[in-house]
Amino acid sequence: MAFQVHAQKKVFIRIYDFETKKIAHGRNYIITDSTIEFKNRHQIIHYSTINYIKIKHSFGHNILAGSILGFSSLGLVALIPDYSQYSFFNKTTTSALVAIFIGLPAGAIIGTMTNIFKKPKKTAINGNVENWKTFKTFVETGVGL
Numbered sequence: 001m002a003f004q005v006h007a008q009k010k011v012f013i014r015i016y017d018f019e020t021k022k023i024a025h026g027r028n029y030i031i032t033d034s035t036i037e038f039k040n041r042h043q044i045i046h047y048s049t050i051n052y053i054k055i056k057h058s059f060g061h062n063i064l065a066g067s068i069l070g071f072s073s074l075g076l077v078a079l080i081p082d083y084s085q086y087s088f089f090n091k092t093t094t095s096a097l098v099a100i101f102i103g104l105p106a107g108a109i110i111g112t113m114t115n116i117f118k119k120p121k122k123t124a125i126n127g128n129v130e131n132w133k134t135f136k137t138f139v140e141t142g143v144g145l
Contacts, residue, residue, distance in 0.1 A: 009027060010027045010028075010029070010139070011027070011055055011056075011139060012025070012026065012027050012055070012056055013025065013026070013027075013029070013053050013054065013055055013139075014053065014054045015036070015045060015050055015053050016050070016051050016052050016053070016054070017049055017050065017051055018049075018051045018127075020051065023045065023049075024036075024038050024041070024043055024045060026038055026040070026041075028040045031135075031136050031139055031140070033133075033136070034046060034047055034129075034132070035047065036050075047125060047127065047128075047129065047132035048127040049127070050125040050127065050132075051124070051125065051126060051127075052122055052123060052124045052125055052126070053122070053123045053125060053135060054121070054122050054123075055121040055122075055123065056118060056121070062111040062112070062114050062115050062118065063108050063111035063112055063115070064111070065111055066107035066108055066109070066110045066111025066112070066114070067103075067104045067105075067107040067108045067111065068107065069107050069110075070102075070103040070104055070105075070106045070107020070108070070110065071099050071100065071103040071104045071107060072099075072103075073103065074098055074099035074102060074103035123135050123138075
């Protein structure tokens with residue numbers, strides 16, 4: 001009996017062509033000696049068409065994730081039942097307003113701050129087979145770049 005264990009997720013990558021246009025992104029890919037295939041899109045890209053590859057998510061991803069986290073964490077307070085019947089702004093309404101006007105911006109600020117410490121890597125392929133092999137080794141072993 002054989003077991004295959006995947007302890008970590010694959011590296012999130014974004015691939016850019018020579019016109020600096022993003023042509024593919026994601027984690028669900030297979031790298032061969034000359035191509036990268038994105039399984040869920042049925043897209044195969046030859047290394048000679050790749051200008052560079054960025055590793056990790058983009059700047060906006062962290063801001064969006066922080067905003068959602070801030071909104072949802074403060075929004076959970078709105079789910080606690082409120083038994084006051086005579087107030088115009090009951091606890092649920094107040095909690096929802098706090099989640100919207102404080103949680104979203106606070107989460108966005110935290111997401112922006114994480115971008116300062118995040119070190120996204122940009123690997124130049126430039127259609128070069130040696131650069132491609134270096135990148136392939138990095139993805140397979142986590143060493144290099």
